[in-house]
Amino acid sequence: MTVRFTLRDQEYEVRAGMTVRHALLKLGIQPESVLPTLDGELITDDEILQDDQHIHLVAVISGGTISPKQVTFQ
């Protein structure tokens, strides 16, 4: 029941069933600093994460995002 997030060369996993925003906050990633995409399409951060999804995060802050917590499983 996990969802994979990638941001640049970092990879994270969270449990399915929470919103994208909730997952980002849990991972210590500022929601304002990324755009979440699913299958190449932009999605809003109220989407409920489904099992086995891969969310690719596009960094939007020039210079990269402020270091997220090194969390691999929440």
Add this chain to the structure above:
Amino acid sequence: MKCRRCGGKAVINMRQHKLALCKEHFLIWFPEQTKRFIKKYHMFGYQDRILVAVSGGKDSLALWDVLHHLGYQADGLYIGLGINQGNGYSLKSQEFAEKFAIKNNLKLIVVDVAEIAGATIPEAAVLTLRGKGKPCSICGLTKRHIMNRVAYQGQYDVLVTGHNLDDEVAALFGNTLNWAVGYLARQGPVLEEVTGGLARKAKPFFRFYERETAAYALLQGIDYIYEECPHSTGAKSIYYKGQLNQLEADRPGAKLSFYLSFLRAKESGLFAHQDPATQANLNSCQTCGQPTSAPEQCAFCRTWDRVRGRQTITA
């Protein structure tokens, strides 16, 4: 989340505006807003010749794209900084700028720093004490000088840059922490021309959050350099952006409100007479002729003369 305009599936939610939009309506909304800001802040008109400073990144290419589609006469300027150690950053970013220009049949002026000044930015950074070995200081100084020179000599009516609200608010935050009133007095969406060599400058994206300009570039299919300048790691502006985004997460609209309140305060006279670049305070640089607040040479000429002098010594 549903699109406020059509009820379809939203692709972006702008919490500060309480506005969620689908792809189709975001791609209509974004240029409409740009056009509105250009008019509201009297930036330029359809008859003006515009020079867009293009880095190959999302903001500047999105800006060039929007201006082109809105029907403005906009040429591009790419400055080759020679930052190619590691990931070939400058070469890659130039390629993105050139591809965009060719695809849209637009004119791109390319200026290579090493060709006109004698060294790349990383080489110059090592040879000058400016920035304590970090190239960002000499890089900013050099880019500002070249942008101004090309705009002025090319008789462009205005030089535009892709600065977004996050860039502006980070600079405002830094300047406020230091009470740098001279910088605060000169910060704003439009900088008027100074007779004798300082081109008019405007920032049409200054009210968009950085994620909105990125969303436009992605949704519009603009290819831009995703990698960051290798020297940006640890930059103060990035740290400030992080702090401000933390505030924004708790209080949607905080960044926009901070900046617009600053502009209103400035308009009502705060920082009046603090601008160091008023006509009365400026001299002509003895080397290049550009206006400067220094008595003899401008900072650009002074710094690069020092770089070339040290090149000769170390050769």
